[in-house]
Amino acid sequence: MNVFNLRVGILKLTSKIKLIGFDLDDCLFDSTGLSERARLKGIDAMLNLGLKVERNKAIEMIKEIVKEYGSNSSKHYNFFIKRLNQLESEIELSFNEQYKYIAAAVMAYHEEKIKSIQLFDDVEPTLIKIKDLNIKTAIITDGIPIKQYEKILRLGLDKYIDLVVISDEIGVKKPNPRLFDYCLKKFGLNGQEMVYIGDRIDKDIIPALLNNIYSVFIHRGGKYDTYKTGNKIPKETKPDYEITSLSEVLEIIEEINSE
Numbered sequence: 181m182n183v184f185n186l187r188v189g190i191l192k193l194t195s196k197i198k199l200i201g202f203d204l205d206d207c208l209f210d211s212t213g214l215s216e217r218a219r220l221k222g223i224d225a226m227l228n229l230g231l232k233v234e235r236n237k238a239i240e241m242i243k244e245i246v247k248e249y250g251s252n253s254s255k256h257y258n259f260f261i262k263r264l265n266q267l268e269s270e271i272e273l274s275f276n277e278q279y280k281y282i283a284a285a286v287m288a289y290h291e292e293k294i295k296s297i298q299l300f301d302d303v304e305p306t307l308i309k310i311k312d313l314n315i316k317t318a319i320i321t322d323g324i325p326i327k328q329y330e331k332i333l334r335l336g337l338d339k340y341i342d343l344v345v346i347s348d349e350i351g352v353k354k355p356n357p358r359l360f361d362y363c364l365k366k367f368g369l370n371g372q373e374m375v376y377i378g379d380r381i382d383k384d385i386i387p388a389l390l391n392n393i394y395s396v397f398i399h400r401g402g403k404y405d406t407y408k409t410g411n412k413i414p415k416e417t418k419p420d421y422e423i424t425s426l427s428e429v430l431e432i433i434e435e436i437n438s439e
Contacts, residue, residue: 196437199367200310200429201360201393203378204321204328206402208303208426209335213402215251218292222257222285229284232271233264252323257285297334300400302426307340309430318343318363320376322354322383343367354383357390364391375436377429380404385419394436395419396429 205211223238231238238260245259253259261278264271273281310317317340321328325346332338345363347353352362364374371392378384379400388395397419399407406413413419421432 196439197315197373197375197394197433198369199316199318199364199374200433201318201320201363201374201376201388203380203384204319204331205323206379206400206404207377207384207398208319208337209297209299209331210400210402211331212251214293214297217296218289219246219256221292222289225284225288226257226281229281231281233268257282257289260285294334297331299335299337300426304336304340306426306429307337310433311340313433315433316342316367318345318367320345320354320359320363322347325349355387357387360387360391360393364393375429375432377423377426381406381413381417381419386417389417389419394421394432396421396423396432398422398426399424 202208219242220239223235223242227233227235227238241263242256242260245256245263246253249256249259261273261282265273265278307317319332319337319341321344323346325348328346329344332341332344343363343366345359345366347359350359350362352359360376364371367374372394375394375396376384376388377396377398378388379398379402381397381404385395385397397406397413399405399422401408403409421428423429423432
């Protein structure tokens with residue numbers, strides 16, 4: 181028996197931690213980066229089809245629209261074409277032209293997202309080792325169920341995850357701590373038997389802390405990463421642990437179980 185298998189056997193017998201929870205977007209895969217790249221593919225598709233607008237100007241406009249309407253809106257390109265047609269005096273698109281450009285952009289956007297979606301490199305090896313420890317796993321995520329399940333299936337996560345909790349299915353959204361409490365009750369556990377990993381202080385760490393769950397803030401370099409923003413984490417919302425690689429959660433489990 182090698183050293184790792186011996187440690188796994190010991191941890192199975194003594195494990196205090198029964199459940200590991202994860203956020204999905206920007207925690208297990210680069211959701212923000214993928215969406216940004218896909219939006220640019222949409223812009224390029226319209227330009228290649230003959231839309232007469234300078235590329236940098238188009239990029240700034242789509243960024244402005246995403247900021248105004250939110251990253252989850254399905255109408256970014258509709259608003260883009262409307263804005264271009266109404267506010268740019270040198271552009272006048274017919275009804276048919278408008279929807280031709282929107283269709284081209286949407287096609288390119290989805291093609292890029294389907295082609296390029298992938299887990300962070302440290303995710304699958306870590307999930308395999310967690311399963312070897314006989315610890316249950318859950319994803320707790322905001323979003324539209326069909327979209328979130330599509331991501332989970334395309335990423336190949338389904339075989340590693342015991343429970344998926346999506347806010348729109350439950351009617352409770354992050355940072356409401358009841359969403360995390362719902363997950364605990366599904367497994368019949370208390371907070372001190374769970375570790376939760378997320379990339380946002382406000383939507384992941386705070387509700388975990390309010391449920392007495394061991395909280396882990398993962399630095400992925402995304403838009404909410406405090407290493408990137410430079411924001412200091414207030415003492416009252418400080419996570420129990422901070423990591424830069426998901427594999428570090430294995431050491432955290434071992435540390436908690438040895439207490």
